[in-house]
Amino acid sequence: MDLEFGPQYEDFRREVRSFLDDHKPKKMREVGSKEGRKALIEWLTLLIEHGYWARTIPREYGGYGAEPDLLETVIMDEEFNRVGVARGMPAQGPSMLVPTLLEHGTEEQKTRWIGPTMRAEVMWCQGYSEPGSGSDLASLQTAARDDGDDFLINGQKIWTSSADKSEMIFVLVRTDPDAKKHAGISYILAPMDAPGIEVQPMRTMSGGLGENSFNQVFFTDVRVPRSNIVGKRGEGWKIANTTLKHERNSLNSNGEGTLVRLMKLMNQEIANGVTAMASPVYRDRLMKLQARVLTMKHHGMRMLTCSLKGESPGVAGLVAKLQNCQLNFDMSALAIDVMGELGGLYDHTKYERDRGYWQTHSFFSLGLIIGGGTAQIQKNIIAERGLGMPREPKPAKA
Amino acid sequence: MDFGLSEDQQLLEETVRKFLSDQVPISKVREIRDAVERDREGGCPNDRKTWSLLAELGVTGILVPEAQGGSNLALLDAALVSQALGHAATPVPFLTSSVMAPIALRELGGAETEAWLAGTAKGSSTFGIAATEAFSVREGAGVVMDGSVLQGKAMMAMDSLEADFILLSLGKDRLAVIRGDADGLSKARLITTDLTRCTTELTLVNVTPEVVYDDAGDGISRMFDAGRIALAADVLGACESMIEQAVAYSLVRKQFDRVIGSFQAVKHMCAEMIAELEPARSLVWYAAHSFDSMPGEATLMAAHALAHLSEIGREIASVSTQVHGGIGWTDEQNLHFWFKRISSARHMLGGPEFLRNRAAELQGLVPAA
Numbered sequence: 001m002d003l004e005f006g007p008q009y010e011d012f013r014r015e016v017r018s019f020l021d022d023h024k025p026k027k028m029r030e031v032g033s034k035e036g037r038k039a040l041i042e043w044l045t046l047l048i049e050h051g052y053w054a055r056t057i058p059r060e061y062g063g064y065g066a067e068p069d070l071l072e073t074v075i076m077d078e079e080f081n082r083v084g085v086a087r088g089m090p091a092q093g094p095s096m097l098v099p100t101l102l103e104h105g106t107e108e109q110k111t112r113w114i115g116p117t118m119r120a121e122v123m124w125c126q127g128y129s130e131p132g133s134g135s136d137l138a139s140l141q142t143a144a145r146d147d148g149d150d151f152l153i154n155g156q157k158i159w160t161s162s163a164d165k166s167e168m169i170f171v172l173v174r175t176d177p178d179a180k181k182h183a184g185i186s187y188i189l190a191p192m193d194a195p196g197i198e199v200q201p202m203r204t205m206s207g208g209l210g211e212n213s214f215n216q217v218f219f220t221d222v223r224v225p226r227s228n229i230v231g232k233r234g235e236g237w238k239i240a241n242t243t244l245k246h247e248r249n250s251l252n253s254n255g256e257g258t259l260v261r262l263m264k265l266m267n268q269e270i271a272n273g274v275t276a277m278a279s280p281v282y283r284d285r286l287m288k289l290q291a292r293v294l295t296m297k298h299h300g301m302r303m304l305t306c307s308l309k310g311e312s313p314g315v316a317g318l319v320a321k322l323q324n325c326q327l328n329f330d331m332s333a334l335a336i337d338v339m340g341e342l343g344g345l346y347d348h349t350k351y352e353r354d355r356g357y358w359q360t361h362s363f364f365s366l367g368l369i370i371g372g373g374t375a376q377i378q379k380n381i382i383a384e385r386g387l388g389m390p391r392e393p394k395p396a397k398a
Numbered sequence: 399m400d401f402g403l404s405e406d407q408q409l410l411e412e413t414v415r416k417f418l419s420d421q422v423p424i425s426k427v428r429e430i431r432d433a434v435e436r437d438r439e440g441g442c443p444n445d446r447k448t449w450s451l452l453a454e455l456g457v458t459g460i461l462v463p464e465a466q467g468g469s470n471l472a473l474l475d476a477a478l479v480s481q482a483l484g485h486a487a488t489p490v491p492f493l494t495s496s497v498m499a500p501i502a503l504r505e506l507g508g509a510e511t512e513a514w515l516a517g518t519a520k521g522s523s524t525f526g527i528a529a530t531e532a533f534s535v536r537e538g539a540g541v542v543m544d545g546s547v548l549q550g551k552a553m554m555a556m557d558s559l560e561a562d563f564i565l566l567s568l569g570k571d572r573l574a575v576i577r578g579d580a581d582g583l584s585k586a587r588l589i590t591t592d593l594t595r596c597t598t599e600l601t602l603v604n605v606t607p608e609v610v611y612d613d614a615g616d617g618i619s620r621m622f623d624a625g626r627i628a629l630a631a632d633v634l635g636a637c638e639s640m641i642e643q644a645v646a647y648s649l650v651r652k653q654f655d656r657v658i659g660s661f662q663a664v665k666h667m668c669a670e671m672i673a674e675l676e677p678a679r680s681l682v683w684y685a686a687h688s689f690d691s692m693p694g695e696a697t698l699m700a701a702h703a704l705a706h707l708s709e710i711g712r713e714i715a716s717v718s719t720q721v722h723g724g725i726g727w728t729d730e731q732n733l734h735f736w737f738k739r740i741s742s743a744r745h746m747l748g749g750p751e752f753l754r755n756r757a758a759e760l761q762g763l764v765p766a767a
Contacts, residue, residue: 001400001401001402001403001404001474001683001687001691002399002400003399003400003401003687003691004399005399006399009399071399074399263763275765277763277765278765280755283754283755283758283763283764284751284754284755286758286763287702287705287754287755287757287758288705288706288709288754290702290757291681291702291703291705291706291754291757292706294681294684294699294702295677295678295680295681295706296677298401298677298680298681298683298684299676299677299680299681301401301680301684302401302402302679302680302683304399304401305399305400305401305402306402308399308400309400309402315672315676316676316677316679319672319673319676319677320677322669322673323673323674323677376662376666378669379662379665379666379669379670379673380662380665380666380669382669382672382673383659383665383666383668383669384665386669386672387645387665387668387669387672388645388649389645389648389649389659389660389664389665389668390649390657390659390660391660392660392661392662393656393660
């Protein structure tokens with residue numbers, strides 16, 4: 001056990017702090033404004049110049065070109081979190097497409113897409129799930145048929161976050177209808193303004209139509225050059241799995257910040273003349289949650305150490321998404337409970353607490369329990385890959 | 399930055415586990431259990447033979463300074479031994495004689511403690527702990543100084559029936575050491591569901607202590623911190639064993655022409671258990687590490703670690719038994735040894751509700767009355 005980072009890393013931490021002191025307030029105000037896209041691009045470009053975003057992406061693809069160093073990543077995340085600024089842009093392009101292109105893309109694809117994606121010049125959405133293919137993603141039916149030098153795509157995608165704000169989509173399609181289900185899938189890049197693509201926003205439990213940017217995407221004879229395929233034809237399933245791995249990693253945020261916010265609420269929320277914190281019942285629930293937050297925090301440190309040493313964490317490496325998403329949901333549940341009869345107030349109505357943060361957080365964490373591989377699929381993965389338990393046998397064909 | 403076990407620690411863990419699986423398989427625990435069950439009057443389950451072999455292995459003096467013949471290792475090392483003992487459900491007084499007593503004695507200092515520490519390291523003498531009343535007083539229990547002698551009753555004393563010495567709490571900030579064969583001390587075994595641990599009621603009438611430590615608040619606090627962390631590790635090890643047994647059983651037991659481990663209902667039970675257990679391992683490691691490296695955090699971490707392990711422990715003990723179905727409920731299947739060990743740990747050094755309230759107090763979250 002050695003929880004020190006060492007002098008070289010503490011120097012790095014000072015650099016990051018001083019950068020944030022110099023740049024944070026002004027830039028963030030602009031990025032948060034309505035005409036934010038231009039400011040966002042400038043902010044991300046500045047971050048890349050200093051190596052705080054796209055840090056390990058090679059320079060020729062628009063990155064900063066540093067050697068991978070997990071501790072530097074941890075320090076950057078800690079420092080940005082400390083001042084409440086997102087490090088870069090937590091969107092599906094940078095977190096899912098870019099790692100996939102780095103691993104499977106052609107030279108031309110990497111040069112063309114990685115830099116603009118990291119700078120938010122091109123926004124991406126992910127076209128995986130379909131109405132009939134959720135947990136059983138590999139049964140997807142959206143088809144890409146050969147037509148000269150192009151694919152013609154027909155079908156429908158669902159749960160497509162940000163489709164209405166994206167320039168591009170990375171989409172899984174069936175290129176070989178006769179192959180076995182996992183083998184007939186390809187991974188294709190398509191522009192969202194291609195004729196035949198129609199985006200239909202969906203209203204979710206957390207708010208108004210389109211507010212969370214959740215959509216269905218319909219494809220009718222959408223023409224895409226065959227060179228837009230990533231990896232080989234029929235390898236889309238394998239490639240998508242590397243992407244999903246990136247998604248699960250990116251959903252692993254721990255709850256320390258949320259817990260601090262919850263404690264603040266409990267110290268402020270007063271019913272019958274006493275704070276929620278003064279109630280032994282609520283306090284006991286809070287302490288239970290704190291133990292879980294501490295557990296997941298140190299679990300994260302252990303997993304980080306495994307990565308640093310190149311050791312496999314075994315089954316321990318498969319549990320964080322399942323545990324953290326439920327933990328977040330449970331924290332918002334306590335927050336809403338301490339508000340009591342005011343817990344249902346929403347949409348910036350009178351007496352609403354924390355501008356509706358906890359209600360949104362509750363809906364959103366429920367969404368994350370389901371999204372990115374449901375809790376039940378996670379449990380299958382843990383049991384099968386982690387504990388060596390057999391897959392459920394397929395039912396005999398009738 | 400290295401959050402994990404050193405090579406030496408991994409080796410220690412392997413060595414102790416190998417030793418226990420060779421020397422104290424569950425069939426041996428069952429023999430011990432049968433013997434103490436036959437002898438209601440005597441019947442301390444702590445196994446002397448195993449204890450002397452552990453002493454030869456150097457485990458008993460793990461927290462004792464080298465000058466007194468110990469190996470002067472860290473609480474994390476002791477927690478790994480404790481975890482292995484929980485994994486094997488071994489009846490030995492490690493928590494008391496090798497963790498709580500040495501930590502208290504080291505904290506208290508004084509010439510007399512050196513011989514006692516040397517004795518625990520060698521395995522030639524053991525210490526019981528009678529400190530339940532420091533956090534929970536029931537049935538009018540409590541031992542007090544009456545002039546120069548001790549009077550009163552200590553309930554649920556740990557490992558005290560056959561101990562050479564007993565560390566007694568007198569209220570919240572005094573500790574006394576008495577001899578196990580002191581005049582005026584009577585010991586009555588209390589039969590508990592968990593027969594891998596030794597629980598005793600002590601009655602003291604005009605007992606002359608070997609020594610009394612005033613202002614021992616810090617010593618008591620450190621003793622409980624170390625004890626809670628080591629006990630959490632014991633629960634962790636017991637849970638580990640129960641999950642291993644549940645998964646192994648699910649892969650051989652067939653119903654409806656399939657191994658039951660291929661049913662999602664059973665897989666999800668096992669996945670939920672391991673998803674709780676693996677992160678909890680990191681919590682216990684960190685708590686143990688904090689005891690030596692960040693003592694300011696240790697009391698809070700000890701309270702959280704034991705409370706959390708008590709909660710997930712109860713669930714894992716129940717669910718892993720359920721995976722076995724009816725056979726899991728029988729005496730023959732052995733699971734109950736771990737189930738009961740986990741259950742008794744839940745209240746030995748403060749139950750989860752008490753510990754969480756303690757955690758809140760430590761953070762200033764409990765308003766002054």
